[in-house]
Amino acid sequence: MIIDRSEMGQGVATSLATLVAEELEIGLHQVQVEFAPVAKEYVNALLGEQMTGGSTSVRSAWTSLRQAGAVAREMLLAAAAKTWGVRRRECVARQGQVLHVPSGRELGFGALVETAASLPPPSSVKLKTADEFRLIGRPLHRLEVPGMVVGRVQYGIDVTLPQMLYAVVLRCPEFGGRVSSCDSSAANESSGVHVVLEMESGIAVVADSVPAALRGRDKLHVQWQAGPNAKLDSARIREQLLAALERRATVARDEGDASRALKRSARVLEAVYETPYLAHAAMEPLNCIAQVTSDRCDVWVGTQAQQGARAKAMEITGFKPDQVRVHTTYLGGGFGRRLEQDFIAEAVWVAKAVGRPVQVLWTRSDDLQHDWYRPANIAAFKAALGANALPTAWSQRVAGPPLALDGIDVPYAIANLHQVNIETDPGVPTGPWRSVGASQNAFAIECFVDELAWEAQRDPVDYRCALLAKSPRHRAVLELAAAKSGWGSPLPQGHGRGIAVYQSFGSWVAEVAEVSVSPDRAIRVQRVVCAVDCGSVVNPDIVASQIEGAVIFGLSAALYGRITIRDGAVEQKSFEDYPILTLRDSPEIEVHIVPSRRPQAV
Numbered sequence: 001m002i003i004d005r006s007e008m009g010q011g012v013a014t015s016l017a018t019l020v021a022e023e024l025e026i027g028l029h030q031v032q033v034e035f036a037p038v039a040k041e042y043v044n045a046l047l048g049e050q051m052t053g054g055s056t057s058v059r060s061a062w063t064s065l066r067q068a069g070a071v072a073r074e075m076l077l078a079a080a081a082k083t084w085g086v087r088r089r090e091c092v093a094r095q096g097q098v099l100h101v102p103s104g105r106e107l108g109f110g111a112l113v114e115t116a117a118s119l120p121p122p123s124s125v126k127l128k129t130a131d132e133f134r135l136i137g138r139p140l141h142r143l144e145v146p147g148m149v150v151g152r153v154q155y156g157i158d159v160t161l162p163q164m165l166y167a168v169v170l171r172c173p174e175f176g177g178r179v180s181s182c183d184s185s186a187a188n189e190s191s192g193v194h195v196v197l198e199m200e201s202g203i204a205v206v207a208d209s210v211p212a213a214l215r216g217r218d219k220l221h222v223q224w225q226a227g228p229n230a231k232l233d234s235a236r237i238r239e240q241l242l243a244a245l246e247r248r249a250t251v252a253r254d255e256g257d258a259s260r261a262l263k264r265s266a267r268v269l270e271a272v273y274e275t276p277y278l279a280h281a282a283m284e285p286l287n288c289i290a291q292v293t294s295d296r297c298d299v300w301v302g303t304q305a306q307q308g309a310r311a312k313a314m315e316i317t318g319f320k321p322d323q324v325r326v327h328t329t330y331l332g333g334g335f336g337r338r339l340e341q342d343f344i345a346e347a348v349w350v351a352k353a354v355g356r357p358v359q360v361l362w363t364r365s366d367d368l369q370h371d372w373y374r375p376a377n378i379a380a381f382k383a384a385l386g387a388n389a390l391p392t393a394w395s396q397r398v399a400g401p402p403l404a405l406d407g408i409d410v411p412y413a414i415a416n417l418h419q420v421n422i423e424t425d426p427g428v429p430t431g432p433w434r435s436v437g438a439s440q441n442a443f444a445i446e447c448f449v450d451e452l453a454w455e456a457q458r459d460p461v462d463y464r465c466a467l468l469a470k471s472p473r474h475r476a477v478l479e480l481a482a483a484k485s486g487w488g489s490p491l492p493q494g495h496g497r498g499i500a501v502y503q504s505f506g507s508w509v510a511e512v513a514e515v516s517v518s519p520d521r522a523i524r525v526q527r528v529v530c531a532v533d534c535g536s537v538v539n540p541d542i543v544a545s546q547i548e549g550a551v552i553f554g555l556s557a558a559l560y561g562r563i564t565i566r567d568g569a570v571e572q573k574s575f576e577d578y579p580i581l582t583l584r585d586s587p588e589i590e591v592h593i594v595p596s597r598r599p600q601a602v
Contacts, residue, residue: 003033004042005061006052006304007144008331008338009549011542014142015058016065018538022135023069023128025093026109033143035328038306038321051305053339053432055505058538062600063127070125072116079116080107130536130597139541144330156302156329157287161357164289165194167350168213168361170220171202171370174568175427176227179203186219196220197353201342204350210361229427230568237426237565238274241378244399249422252408256416261393265384271451272381273444275404277428277563278374279578284332285367288347291357292317297324297348302331304338312341316348335553336432340372365573372431373563377404379444384416389456390466392416398441401425407438407504410445411474412467428565434553438504443558446500460499461487473533474501476594477510480531484592485512494518495526506600507534509547514587525555525587533594544591551589556580 001020007013017031036042036050043049045064046056073093080098081088084105092099097106130137147153172178182203184196192212197204203220207213262268289300290313297317303309306326313324331338347360362370377400384393393416398405405421433439453463461482468475478501482488487497494516501510514527530547537543560579564571572578 001031001033002036002042004036004050005044005057006035006302006306006328006331006334006338008052008302008304008334010057010546011142011144011539012052012057013144014140015538015542016061017143018135018140019058019061019065020069022133023066024073026096028135028140028143030096031143036306038310038324038326042306049305050307051339052334053304053336055507059506059600062536066127067125070127071121074122074125075116075119076109076112078119079112082119083107083112083115136536136538137540140539142539142542148330153330155284155332156289156300157284157332157361159289159300159329159359161289161291161300164357164359165206165208165354166210166213166359166361167204167206167346168210168217168363169199169202169204169346169366170217170222171366172224172227173369173570174224174227175229175232175429177230177568178225178227180223180225182223183221186221187216190216190219192216195354197350199346199349201346204346204360206350206354206358213361214363227568232427232568233566234276234564237376237428238378240424240426241274241376241399244422244424245378245380245397247399247422247424249397249420251419252405252421253410253417253419255414255418256393258393258395258416258418261416262382262384262395265386265392267385267455268382269385269451269455270380270382271448273379273447275377275440275443276561277376277430277565278433278557278561279368279371279563279572280333280335280337280433281368281575281578281580282331282333282335282337285364286337286343286362287359288344289357289359290344290347290351292348292352292355295319295323297352298327299325299344299348300327300329301344301347302329302334302338303344304331304334304336305341308339308341309344312345313348316345317352335434336436337372340431342370342372364575368563368572368574368578369570371563371570372429374433374436374439375401375404375428375430376426377401377437377440379441381444381448383448383452385452385456389452389458390463391452394418396420396445397422398444399424401428401430403430403432404437404440406436406441408441408445409438409503411471411501411503412449412464413470414467434550435504438502439554439557442500442502442504446502450498459488464499464501468501473508474503474510477501477508477531477533480592480594481510481512481529484531484590485514485527485529487512492516507532508594509533511551523559524585525559527588527590528555529590529592531592531594533596535596535598535600537593537596540593543593547591548589552581552586555587 046060192208193216205216351358379398382395383391386392394414397420399422453460512529
């Protein structure tokens, strides 16, 4: 099976293969997968481009891949009936074989392929109902994991080619800066260095090995021309976002008359929430291999955007689409970072310049200091509380770059609701990061609901339930998470629980965090209980793994994550000053999936 999405740990290689295997009537262990080349047939129907993102891999394939498996099954059944000279309805498919029920005769699919390929495909097929599923909905072993465990899986960083060179790039530390002058004489004389090249993104040092390239890079003497953001710093960015909150801007949602209700209320609560820039910090550093000849360009890369990678290679080489091939590898984490093309552009440019295959490798500090960051934003709220302490009005103003204004969803039944989005971009490069805007706006919205519940002196779960009468899927996961966490039961001294519920990208999720605070005010998350409703589930183990990974990622951001800017440059350089949650500090995580036969939400 050709997989048209990128596998970066989220399990799509197994999930997509399961959809085909279910209808084709084979075991999952009988499927071999490889990644798709760039072609229109592999365009993501929900995104309009061949890319992996937005939690669309299974949603976009839920029907189409099952139909593909069913069509192939029907053609194989018809081939068996023709081979035996029997009626089609007397034949059934199971575990990669066709059985003629009256006689007990069997033929493997392989023996029927040639005949099946000569037959016209059926114009329509009947897909299985949920009651008929053998594979979908079961916790099957993942196809790709055994290869990962023993090191057979090939990531981009693992690829080697004959006569391959290695390159690292020295980039201007300031956003938008450029090379003014460069003394590369010492670098050129460094052992193993082949050539030093000036390029748009900086100075590339090409060598026999990565250590040799790094030694050469350390010997460069570069003067930089400051860009327009040379004086940018975190304090100034915060001031810009706060000032933007006062501007008139786009009204994203307007129901009732929130302004009037707030003016008439005797009980108004206000709060402001801020979120910082965050880096992706995937475990596999950014890397790309390119080989450019007189008439072809090949790229080996872990990318989330195959069409974008080809387009960038075409732009640099001047080649036509059929002269560029993108070989997708496994990705050691993506999170949206590998939707960008900067690291691919560098490899293609250098390979074209030197005439040999080249791997461009980013170090951890390269990765942290030259990312496309999750944007910072500031959200300001006002709410009027009525006689029953429930909100009669809700006003929400969010300021930040465009991606920070995404994923805003207030599910609560509030008669007067006003939401304003104020676009302002301080100049820091930004890009998609996990759940994009939902990651920060869920935090702000749910924290404000907690503020309202506290003011009303009501239990946070009960308070939310009172506002979710028109949002049954929110309420269902909220109540499930509360029940499974033992909400309301006694806790040790110094422990507390918090709860939140949100919807984004076709899934409804509620989580309860049990948090302890030690006498020295050290915070530790002891336990996280999650409830998720994502419609029909292909593999519950993969869903649980996704949620567990998201909890670790989210806690890393909440407890430690912050990219700070000084003099136009990022200050963080490594996991020492941009830490992630380690096994020692990880909480116990429970994932509870709402049983559902709903189709995948699109």
